[in-house]
Amino acid sequence: MRISKSMLSKTCVITGLLLVSQFSFARDIIIRKDDQSPPPQPMPNRTFVDTDIALTATVDNSNLAVYFDWAVGEATIIVYDENQNVVYQAVSDIDSILDLFIPLDCWSTGDYTITISYGTINLIGDFQL
Secondary structure, X not given: OOOOHHHHHHHHHHXXXXXXXXXXXXXXXXXXXXXXXXXXXOOOOOOOOOOOOOEEEEEOOOEEEEXXXXXXXXXXXXXXXXXXXXXXXXXXXXXXXXXXXXXXXXXXXXXXXXXXXXOOEEEEEEEEO
């Protein structure tokens, strides 16, 4: 069976586009409580659900996004680079807006840490650009 050059070219282009598109999708950031105490042990035959973590966070090539599940009042968001320098800091009213988008267009590649505080809850997550 003979494969034409145009068919081979199309296959290569499609494969290349699929590989490039993998890097343009948002990646989840694992958010955890920022405390030194061990997590509580669940009761037998019960599922432990941490209701204090009322958000999810994702990062893609252009934005760091924080999505709150419900209104939590005033929240402080701070992002540190790998040298512990503050690269972003904001206080937002999460009663009126549940989604925050932080543009990343002028950030360099590297490791970052996000901290989110509301009420008595302190959360932390790590991500890479």
